[in-house]
Amino acid sequence: MTHIKQIPVILDGDPGHDDAIAWTIARSSPGLRILAVTSSAGNQTIEKTTYNALRVCTLIGLDAPVARGCPRPLCTPPMNAPSVHGESGLDGPALPEPAMEVESVSAVELMARVIRSCEEKVTIVPTGPLTNVAAFLMAHPELKDRIERISLMGGGLAHGNWTPAAEFNILVDPEAARIVFESGVPILMAGLDVTEKALILPEDFERIRALGNPVSDIVWQWLEFFYRFHRKLGYAGAPMHDPCAVMALIHPEFFTMREYYVAVETCGDYCKGATVADWYGVTGKAPNATCIMDVDRDAFAGALVELIAAYGKEVPA
């Protein structure tokens, strides 16, 4: 087997159907090495997303430590998305009960432990609200330089989804997002600008269903569940918000990216949680984020199907 250089990553998310699919493709990608998994409160409460994280890791055979994240946003009241992900946060097909225990340390301390002990710089992949990452940056500023970059799903330069101006992950914890965007750590931002174009279409569901492996059997049902909500809004397929943050690391060539200075609004009647890009360079500030603006949809869908097909073969541990 040829040796592939692996990017060491921490997966931080609030599964959530699209988080679960993001983790599924991260696990089977030969280009990534998953050091740890941390749960965040967002799509559902921290109890539910932590339980879901353990169930997803069990399903995909991911043998990495899992820690529970911060129970609520830094400054604002908690908010969940049962309309999208159901009461469990991951409604749909039955999942295996967790085969592992949650770590005794918090998400922030687990991040610190694995980043400190990793010889290379570590990439953090947050696919939920940024509470844990912000808390980590506050708690361990000495480890900031050990982060290679933060590849996150969140925000949108053109528009929002949960409000006209704000995307859900940023809206849930705008103060945390502000800390992350102002941190100086390189940010790769998969916002709605790209994630709403990264559609998995109903015919792709069928391709995945036809794979007939234990993971694909679940994934196509997740997609169907996720699509049910989005079809009502007029989407032609299931938008793969969170998988974009993973796919951008393994297949950057699928994406169109632009550098911008991006700031986060934490106040306002209409704009709380908005990610504001300095499009025309009026602030004179240097870019702090690589913003993903577009995707080769067919290539994206093809790679996603292939990474799920890998579960029918030997998945390297």
Added chain:
Amino acid sequence: MKKIPVWMDCDTGTDDAVALLLLHASPELSLEGLSTVCGNAMQDLTYWNTHRINGLAGKDTPVYCGASRPMLVEPHTSTLFHGENGLGDVDLPIPESAEVPEEAAWEALYECARKQPGELRLVATGPLTNVAIAFIQYPDLPQLLHSVLLMGGSAGPGNVVPAAEFNIYADPHAADIVFRSGATLVMFGLDVTLQARLLPEDLEEFAASGTKAGIFVRDCLQGYVKASRRYGMTAACMHDSCPVMYLIHPELFTGRMAGVAVETRGTITCGKTVVDLDSDLKFPFKNALVMLELDSKAFVSILKSRILSLG
């Protein structure tokens, strides 16, 4: 054919000047009155500049004095784009016939609208302070107007700060009042006005005509083009001419109805027009026709021929 009655509220201003020249050069429109506001420059400049442009066009439309400052925020002017005098530092005489009416801008506007219910088009090319003051005093005014055609805002990025366009940023609270007023609103934001570009060679064509108005347009926009270069554009965008052009050539514009709200309490988004075109969760209202596309070529050629017809 009956002329379309128009009131223009402006902060003259180089591109307001071009818009006003276009208005004066449009025989199908009847310009009933002008009012001025603090915006591109302070009120004392925008007021007399408006008289100056009347003089250049050989007209004596009454000019009413409006608000000298925004409702709550501090005045924010733009000498970078409009020069020290608001007209790109071009000297124009104040016509001898210029008079200062006693009535305030909002009184005169209300009276004019009441004489012809449902007919008067209000073109607003500056911050919306005067319009908001009028709407607060005369709650029936939004319905007495045919429509408010305003240059301001953006469905995308801003131009004065990353989130906000100049006119809305300069008085967000006034804009909030206007967008919530129930008036029929047509919004000409940066989405469409950045397509209304005059290139340096277009400006030379204006001047080559040898007309007073043509030479003025070239001269007053020199600084504007220079300032635009800083932001990677080599053109002067005729933001304020868009609503006037729409009155004479609506077929050049394409837009969509949308919910538009103005942020007044954000830290970095104060003055942002939140235009709900594509989000999953829509505003429960549609209060403005938001213009998005312009036939740029036709725009420039009509603007040129109209203004040069002034002589």
